[in-house]
Amino acid sequence: MSGGQPPRMSEARVTFLGALLTTLGPISMAIYTPAMPQLVHAFGTTEAAIKMSLSMFFGGFALAQLVAGPLSDALGRKVATLIFIAIYLVGSAMAALAPTVEVILAARLIQGIGASVGVVVGRAIVRDLYVGAEASRILNTIGIFLAVGPAMGPTLGGLTLAAFGWHAVFLLMVGFGLLAAASTVFLMRETIIPDVRRLEPARLIRAYGEVARNRQFLAAAIVLSGSIGALYTQSTMLPFVLINRVGLTPTQFGIGMLMQSGFYLMGSLTLKMVAARIGGQRAAEIGIALCGTGGVIMALSVALVPPFFLSIMGPVAICTFGLAFLTPHVVTQSLAPFAHVAGSASALTGFLQMSSGFLGGIAAAAIGDPLTAFGTIIPFMELSAVAGFLWLQHLSRRA
Template sequence: MSERQVTYLGALLTTLGPISMAIYTPAMPELVRAFSTTEAAIKLSLSMFFGGFAVAQLVAGPLSDALGRKKATLIFIGIYLLGSLVAALAPTVEAILAGRLIQGIGASVGVVVGRAIVRDLYTGANAARILNTIGIFLAIGPAMGPTLGGLTLATFGWHALFVLMIGFGLLAASCTILFLRETVIPDPAKLKAGQLIRNYWEVARSSRFLATSIILSGTVGALYAQSTMLPFVLINQVHLTPTQFGIGMLMQSGFYLLGSLSLKLVAKRLGNARCALIGIVFCGVGAVIMALSVAYVPPFFLSIMAPVAICTFGLAFLTPYVVTVGLAPFPHIAGSASALTGFMQMTAGFFAGFAAASIGNPLTAFGIIIPIMQLSACLAFVWLSRQLRQS
């Protein structure tokens, strides 16, 4: 495949999970009313998606190493379409929970294979450049999600949101069939239990991999975690409508896009490592502002979203370098390495969502949990930098 094909297809697959969350979030308060249930039950539907997404990556990665990227992708997209159909036809909140769990399992293949095919074909600065371009698309897709979700909800109702997801899944399947060329030699032996354990142990015992995974868990994981809190903060406490919420979330994705475009302009001059340092500084500064804002300022739109935007801008500078460094030692098991780092990110978001539910007040949870995650990533970045200087 050409670099352009790898970039566009990787972007489409990688956005499968994030756009499925972005389209859904404006409907969460509406689903509370539609099913006469509690906020906790609807928050659980997002946590079910996180849980399925996180755990299934541990299967999707080795399966893509064993059966090939293309076959594994089509299997999981089929699962995603099934979950979307179950949710679209859901008569009860329990069916929504089941559908979201199945969706999460199916969507897990996107980020795994999207990163793995880049690692299969490219390394170093070339890989970072492709991942940055994928990041631009990753900003545009989910940026449109809340807006599209809010408008669709207002016009057609919540069932139509899952019809949109079915359409997105069919698009991903069609492009996989037409454009994905196999990038590894399938090896079914990699599915044997002993080999799976050895592969994951090889990845997990790498201190470089652990450092990069903690960085991504604290920053990307924070994006997943705050998606369980922001709808309730902005709609119930700042009093935005679902449509206004969808439009307002453009600030988050817009700053990710701005960061990705800025990185594209300065990466050659500054170098990827220095750009990553700039990114982690933005994440740390945003985290401190976020904690102070929630503690001392009555909530309004900019008090919530300005620090989110700062962190997201930093994330765009940070991610391509960190992902490239983390996957570089594992060309022979790129799928498994990509799966494990994705699992750690989603698990961080999953448990942060549960922690937020235990705190109760979404605003308080937002001001405590997200800054802690971002600052943990800053500490892990210091650890990674020391390792790289010593190697």
């Protein structure tokens, strides 16, 4: 525990709040994906326009983290969280009532801005109260919840879509936002002493400059941007690959996506059982090896065989199992030097991850064919994570 002081929230409460807030963004994306092909027809628009709605979410999520992090350092974690959840609820209600695709695009941007606080504060409250192996343990447990929530998302979204139509998919997000708001009000205790001076432009620039100049942070950020960014990027392609090319229905797609989140859950549970025995560094080495292997198999399967469910989702499963082993140790390393500006450091990490996903989505749109994009962009991102990890190891050895 940092500073030798007992935490003002128990490990269980920090884990629950961290998990709930961190899943706000991913579940908003996961619930939505089965509806994407139907929205093309509902608004008489193009696949590119609906893909752009996901990119708008990514863009808002990525950029707003740069504000959410310092705001949580300045106003406190609780106040900042409630401000951004209110924004998320406005965006969710707008999307549910959207009469045109333009309103959907604006609503998804607003949703992304509101959801951005989740990953920032979810990680920052862990860093505020815990360090080292304890922090990694909490982050791994958050990873288990992070797998379960988005795993249920496509299935729930697909079933809701089939039963009630696409409007109800966004109403589910309103419900999730209300749950997050209520949990923040009644369960979260402040973990820092707020200081509005942290919002002064000069101090803000210094804080981000300090984080961005740290080579340990940069190496860890490359690892997380490649591996987690790939997960975000492939969500813009998989609905169109699996529904339009493989031939799944939206409901089958929602159930099929359990393979992605199910393997992430399996990885998190396996890590929980073996972490004490193998340690964080060894777990991360296993994880990055699986991410790299999955990326290579993915490129080869797209290049060499006609697409079918396992040729697409098998490599995805390998990567996500590895990601569960990789992230707790690397996230802990990325935030370790920044106890005094944990919100800003967490924000910059999240910004880079989401920016990676956003740029990957733009690259996929530029390529055009979702299958070609999937077999090119995702392997490249996974291998860039491998390169970042080798740099991180090199820095650790020198230190």
